[in-house]
Amino acid sequence: MIELTAILIQFFVFLVICSFPFNPKNLNKILRSAKGSFNHTDCHAINIFVLINILLVASFFNIQLKHTFLTLLLISSIFLAYRRKEVLLLINKKNITKFGFFFIITISIFISTAQSLKLEWDGFHWITKSLVFFNNTEIINLKYSEMFQYPHLGGYIWAFFWKNSLLQLEYFGRFFYIYFYLISIFTVFNIAKFKSEKLIFILIFSLIFLTYDPYLFAGYQEYLIFSTLVISIRFICTINFSKNIEYNKVFLILLMMSLLMWFKNEGIFYFLIFGTLLVVLNKNSIASKLLLFIFILSIIYLQKFLQENIIEIYGLNRQYMNDHIIDHLLNFKLLIINAIAVSKHILMASIKYPLWILIFFSFFFSNIFKNKKNSFIKYLFFAFLLNILFIYSVYLYTPITTEHILSVTLDRLMFQTSGFYIPVLILVFNKIKLNSSNF
Amino acid sequence: MNLHSKNIKNYFFYLIFFLIIVKFFNTSYNSYSILLWDYDKRMTQEYGFCKNESWGFYNHVIKKYNLGNEKINIINDEGFVRIYSLFKNIDITDKNYRYLMVLNFQSENKEDIYNLKIHNINDFSIKYRSNNCYLLELND
Numbered sequence: 001m002i003e004l005t006a007i008l009i010q011f012f013v014f015l016v017i018c019s020f021p022f023n024p025k026n027l028n029k030i031l032r033s034a035k036g037s038f039n040h041t042d043c044h045a046i047n048i049f050v051l052i053n054i055l056l057v058a059s060f061f062n063i064q065l066k067h068t069f070l071t072l073l074l075i076s077s078i079f080l081a082y083r084r085k086e087v088l089l090l091i092n093k094k095n096i097t098k099f100g101f102f103f104i105i106t107i108s109i110f111i112s113t114a115q116s117l118k119l120e121w122d123g124f125h126w127i128t129k130s131l132v133f134f135n136n137t138e139i140i141n142l143k144y145s146e147m148f149q150y151p152h153l154g155g156y157i158w159a160f161f162w163k164n165s166l167l168q169l170e171y172f173g174r175f176f177y178i179y180f181y182l183i184s185i186f187t188v189f190n191i192a193k194f195k196s197e198k199l200i201f202i203l204i205f206s207l208i209f210l211t212y213d214p215y216l217f218a219g220y221q222e223y224l225i226f227s228t229l230v231i232s233i234r235f236i237c238t239i240n241f242s243k244n245i246e247y248n249k250v251f252l253i254l255l256m257m258s259l260l261m262w263f264k265n266e267g268i269f270y271f272l273i274f275g276t277l278l279v280v281l282n283k284n285s286i287a288s289k290l291l292l293f294i295f296i297l298s299i300i301y302l303q304k305f306l307q308e309n310i311i312e313i314y315g316l317n318r319q320y321m322n323d324h325i326i327d328h329l330l331n332f333k334l335l336i337i338n339a340i341a342v343s344k345h346i347l348m349a350s351i352k353y354p355l356w357i358l359i360f361f362s363f364f365f366s367n368i369f370k371n372k373k374n375s376f377i378k379y380l381f382f383a384f385l386l387n388i389l390f391i392y393s394v395y396l397y398t399p400i401t402t403e404h405i406l407s408v409t410l411d412r413l414m415f416q417t418s419g420f421y422i423p424v425l426i427l428v429f430n431k432i433k434l435n436s437s438n439f
Numbered sequence: 440m441n442l443h444s445k446n447i448k449n450y451f452f453y454l455i456f457f458l459i460i461v462k463f464f465n466t467s468y469n470s471y472s473i474l475l476w477d478y479d480k481r482m483t484q485e486y487g488f489c490k491n492e493s494w495g496f497y498n499h500v501i502k503k504y505n506l507g508n509e510k511i512n513i514i515n516d517e518g519f520v521r522i523y524s525l526f527k528n529i530d531i532t533d534k535n536y537r538y539l540m541v542l543n544f545q546s547e548n549k550e551d552i553y554n555l556k557i558h559n560i561n562d563f564s565i566k567y568r569s570n571n572c573y574l575l576e577l578n579d
Contacts, residue, residue, distance in 0.1 A: 003473050097453060104457050108464035115469035117478075118485040119525070127524045135527065169478055170525060198452060205460065 006166040007110050014179045018047045020076035031248050045187040045231045048180055049256050059156040062138055069164040101201055109178050113217055117171045123219015129155030134163055142311050149313055153262035154221040177223045184230035188422050191237055193430045210355045222416050224263040230419035232256050237423050241375030245284040258299045273386045281379050335396055342395045349411035355418045362424040380424055387417050489572040492522045493542040496572040512536040517543040539563055539575040
């Protein structure tokens with residue numbers, strides 16, 4: 001009973017700690033959006049990013065996890081108490097149903113994780129990063145952890161909520177990944193224009209059905225990338241690409257996406273690809289675009305600088321950067337064989353994560369090129385092409401592309417970014433006028 | 440349709456929908472399982488006592504011999520991943536260790552452990568054995 005109570009409490013801890021600092025009023029004001037453009041779910045998602053950024057900064061200062069936690073909990077509690085009237089107004093029939101849905105699904109996944117609490121293969125490597133922080137040792141010790149060349153933020157978050165849980169059991173740290181994932185799914189459905197709440201609930205549940213993979217909650221970091229991209233795209237779709245650039249939104253999105261590179265190394269490429277595309281497709285002068293691109297590169301440089309000089313880890317595997325790579329790339333026969341193998345595994349990954357199949361079809365139905373005005377769909381389509389290109393280049397560039405490597409890594413690589421294209425699916429649903437159905 | 444019957448229909452929908460979620464994630468069974476088996480038992484069920492990763496054996500000997508902060512080397516003879524990182528205070532090392540934990544070592548009698556291919560295996564004595572799992576201690 002104690003464990004179940006602790007699980008319930010953990011849910012409310014997440015709810016409280018992520019209630020600071022944004023609410024719909026100040027978020028809409030900051031982003032210069034119309035009243036009601038962003039609701040409480042959006043604010044909660046943004047608050048999660050604020051929390052993660054605070055944790056990222058805290059991770060470099062060797063602050064006791066307990067102190068950071070208590071400070072954050074205190075601030076968010078004061079913030080909630082200050083906004084108590086607004087919070088009380090939220091308690092109405094419509095919100096309670098939505099909250100009830102969110103609560104049941106979150107607690108169900110928490111309990112499922114607590115029951116089958118086994119870590120999977122990579123989880124045992126990632127946990128060593130987490131232990132560096134759990135045991136409150138210096139950040140420099142990360143260089144002795146397993147898979148030391150990978151960034152540490154996911155491990156820090158894991159340790160943070162593990163240490164600050166009621167029972168201090170390992171799996172409580174992983175609950176944050178679940179919470180973040182579910183918030184991202186709920187947030188992206190703010191794009192839907194259906195009148196029927198029931199229909200939205202069914203679609204949210206269907207999406208969870210398609211994207212929930214307990215294996216990846218067993219210590220893998222994939223969901224952190226997935227959720228970050230889902231929330232980022234929810235905010236990207238509020239940008240009007242045909243009007244002048246909305247700097248506040250673009251900066252906010254870039255700051256959100258920059259966290260990708262603190263979760264896994266491939267996050268650098270996602271940030272570079274999706275961020276640059278956002279800058280390029282926005283209506284703006286070339287000089288401003290250039291400045292924004294420099295901003296992206298600066299953030300990447302800062303990450304690399306901090307990793308190399310504070311933690312003394314050197315990111316990507318440098319063993320690949322050698323003379324043999326040219327010979328490898330000029331070997332066309334090998335390239336074609338590898339390209340076929342990659343294609344085969346892309347197909348297999350799409351079957352494993354069928355969201356991809358829906359995305360392929362949604363692009364087909366969305367009439368990308370007929371719909372000249374909708375630059376958002378174009379943004380998604382170019383992102384999709386570059387995403388696929390990135391996957392091919394990763395494996396064609398790597399000198400050792402074996403069937404085994406492809407079978408254990410490519411599906412996860414595909415999964416990470418699948419959430420980014422969920423809006424295409426929702427836009428197709430919007431287009432076929434599901435909102436007119438009397439449900 | 441009047442408002443009352445529409446409300447009943449809505450409540451019925453949400454009830455069924457929430458039950459489907461609970462069923463889909465096996466929440467009732469999982470809750471029961473958590474109530475019935477504590478953390479240690481569930482970990483032993485998942486990782487085995489003296490099979491696969493052998494979490495149960497780790498937990499047992501660490502508690503029994505108070506191995507926190509002792510230098511230990513671990514060998515899982517069946518190649519399963521070593522799960523020492525699930526224990527916060529043990530000091531894993533491949534050199535100058537005082538304790539050696541050998542897991543899943545198939546043997547007919549306990550002296551077979553000295554056939555293990557470790558150069559200084561004869562410097563150790565068996566401190567504890569459970570089935571195919573051994574805890575050895577360096578002789579003084």
